Amino acid sequence: MVEQSLYPNYPKDLEMVITTNQVNFFYGLTQALFDISLLIPAKHVTALIGPSGCGKSTFLRCLNRMNDTIPHSRVEGEISINRKDIYAPGTDVVELRKEVGMVFQKSNPFPKSIFDNVAYGPRIHGEKNPKRLAEIVEQSLQQSAIWDEVKDRLHANAMGLSGGQQQRLCIARALAVGPKILLMDEPASALDPKSTTRIEDLIGELRTNYTIVIVTHNMQQAARVSDYTAFFYEGRLIECDATPKIFTNPRQKQTEDYITGRFG
Amino acid sequence: MNNTAEKLILFALRLITYAIVLVIGYILFDIIRNGAPALNWQFISGFPRRSGAAGGIFPAIVGTLSLVVGTIAVSLPLGIGGAIYLAEYAEQDKFNTLIRLAIVTLAGVPSIVFGLFGLGIFVLFCGFGPSILAGSLTLACMVLPTIIVASEESLRAVPKGFRDASLALGATKWEMIRTNILPYSMSGMITGSILGIGRAAGETAPILLTVAAFFLPRLPHSIFDQVMALPYHLYILATQHPEADRIRHMQYGTALVLLLLVLGLSLGAILIRTHFRKKFRW
Numbered sequence: 166m167v168e169q170s171l172y173p174n175y176p177k178d179l180e181m182v183i184t185t186n187q188v189n190f191f192y193g194l195t196q197a198l199f200d201i202s203l204l205i206p207a208k209h210v211t212a213l214i215g216p217s218g219c220g221k222s223t224f225l226r227c228l229n230r231m232n233d234t235i236p237h238s239r240v241e242g243e244i245s246i247n248r249k250d251i252y253a254p255g256t257d258v259v260e261l262r263k264e265v266g267m268v269f270q271k272s273n274p275f276p277k278s279i280f281d282n283v284a285y286g287p288r289i290h291g292e293k294n295p296k297r298l299a300e301i302v303e304q305s306l307q308q309s310a311i312w313d314e315v316k317d318r319l320h321a322n323a324m325g326l327s328g329g330q331q332q333r334l335c336i337a338r339a340l341a342v343g344p345k346i347l348l349m350d351e352p353a354s355a356l357d358p359k360s361t362t363r364i365e366d367l368i369g370e371l372r373t374n375y376t377i378v379i380v381t382h383n384m385q386q387a388a389r390v391s392d393y394t395a396f397f398y399e400g401r402l403i404e405c406d407a408t409p410k411i412f413t414n415p416r417q418k419q420t421e422d423y424i425t426g427r428f429g
Numbered sequence: 430m431n432n433t434a435e436k437l438i439l440f441a442l443r444l445i446t447y448a449i450v451l452v453i454g455y456i457l458f459d460i461i462r463n464g465a466p467a468l469n470w471q472f473i474s475g476f477p478r479r480s481g482a483a484g485g486i487f488p489a490i491v492g493t494l495s496l497v498v499g500t501i502a503v504s505l506p507l508g509i510g511g512a513i514y515l516a517e518y519a520e521q522d523k524f525n526t527l528i529r530l531a532i533v534t535l536a537g538v539p540s541i542v543f544g545l546f547g548l549g550i551f552v553l554f555c556g557f558g559p560s561i562l563a564g565s566l567t568l569a570c571m572v573l574p575t576i577i578v579a580s581e582e583s584l585r586a587v588p589k590g591f592r593d594a595s596l597a598l599g600a601t602k603w604e605m606i607r608t609n610i611l612p613y614s615m616s617g618m619i620t621g622s623i624l625g626i627g628r629a630a631g632e633t634a635p636i637l638l639t640v641a642a643f644f645l646p647r648l649p650h651s652i653f654d655q656v657m658a659l660p661y662h663l664y665i666l667a668t669q670h671p672e673a674d675r676i677r678h679m680q681y682g683t684a685l686v687l688l689l690l691v692l693g694l695s696l697g698a699i700l701i702r703t704h705f706r707k708k709f710r711w
Contacts, residue, residue: 229597231593231596231597234592234596236520236521259599259600259601260599262596262597262598262599263599266597266598267593267597269590269593269594269597271590273588273590273591273593273594274594275591275594275609276613276709285595285598285608286598286599289598289599289600289604289608290599335594338594338598339597339598342598342599
């Protein structure tokens with residue numbers, strides 16, 4: 166299943182949940198991604214690293230079709246999740262996004278109560294039973310390691326939380342929909358070191374049940390939280406490998422230059 | 430040297446601001462000083478007599494209020510709907526540019542032209558006759574640009590993060606708009622719209638040909654009735670009335686009531702905004 170020539174250091178029996186084949190992405194006439202072919206293994210953390218503007222966030226946003234909202238943008242190639250082409254005509258984007266949750270760089274809780282934030286997803290997907298909603302909210306908040314901090318003020322406005330708490334709330338909100346895959350776009354880049362550590366710990370806990378793809382600027386973070394790392398440069402995928410391999414003995418010179426801080 | 434220039438500029442700007450306040454202050458002072466003595470229960474709740482030279486202005490107040498309500502009922506859904514389309518759905522293409530050009534042009538059309546348009550379309554063509562319906566529709570056309578522009582700004586002010594988060598949670602576009610855009614922008618839309626409608630409430634030209642009655646000392650029974658209206662009544666009393674020179678207090682009283690009504694609308698708009706701002710902070 167795993168192309169051994171491309172991924173010599175991946176275990177042979179690794180199950181790939183996301184596969185992309187020669188993906189090109191255009192903002193109008195500007196091409197942002199070139200021939201990205203990448204495999205993302207299930208229930209592991211894959212980090213996308215690279216200098217600013219290398220296309221890693223653009224690629225991430227292709228995986229739940231968030232780029233659809235950008236006018237005059239275009240995707241070529243194939244992106245499959247669980248062997249289903251997500252850009253095939255007739256694809257239900259709502260179903261896709263239920264399956265593939267997303268956490269953004271800037272924490273963006275809604276100006277509603279903590280409870281209503283987490284219950285937002287289940288509610289729009291038709292869950293009305295108050296008891297069931299309360300269960301989902303508690304479970305999601307516990308999974309994102311914020312339950313103990315907010316359980317006594319579930320009906321307080323989420324805007325009153327600290328930055329780190331807001332981000333964990335956003336993770337809880339994403340989990341409440343019941344996704345299998347979680348996309349994280351620099352989820353800790355706006356947080357202080359302590360909050361960052363908590364987010365990283367959380368990612369460590371979530372990896373047992375979720376496939377996580379995380380974009381990060383911070384190479385130490387990538388080394389700490391991820392199992393596999395893909396290095397992007399100028400819209401191209403330069404190299405993808407097991408994280409220790411990328412950080413100790415990359416195959417490509419560009420990767421090595423970036424890792425060792427020679428550019429970017 | 431630079432410092433002197435700074436001070437001069439500051440002084441000049443201040444002077445200009447004071448001048449504006451002074452003009453408004455004088456108008457208000459003049460109207461209140463001359464209008465307040467005329468204000469009493471009989472004036473507000475009574476019916477006019479002798480073509481408005483005596484009695485009250487109750488029918489004109491009711492007329493203007495019903496026009497305001499009618500204008501809101503017609504223009505808010507249309508204006509807000511249009512703004513949602515422009516802000517959330519429309520693509521930035523030539524057609525969009527054309528729509529925007531139309532809105533800007535509409536905003537620049539003189540009010541008497543709206544009056545004539547209303548006469549042609551609503552009064553004659555649609556056969557509504559001079560009526561609250563025709564007048565409200567005409568005023569609604571006039572305030573539409575204000576409402577659309579205010580609403581669109583208010584929609585665009587909602588942070589992108591809320592939109593992204595909604596969509597990423599699997600909301601459809603309309604679910605996103607309904608649950609995470611409209612609640613936050615509603616206050617701005619309503620405030621901007623009411624301010625626009627407040628201005629329209631004081632307009633004479635659009636209602637002159639579509640609804641306003643010269644002298645009609647009774648209350649309307651339906652939206653197909655003609656009514657008296659404050660701005661037009663004031664115009665009659667001040668310029669067309671045979672006793673114009675001897676009924677200054679009636680003129681000022683009417684002006685004061687109109688002013689209070691418009692200020693009341695603005696105040697209402699501000700209260701709505703404060704209420705919503707407290708509810709949704711980010």
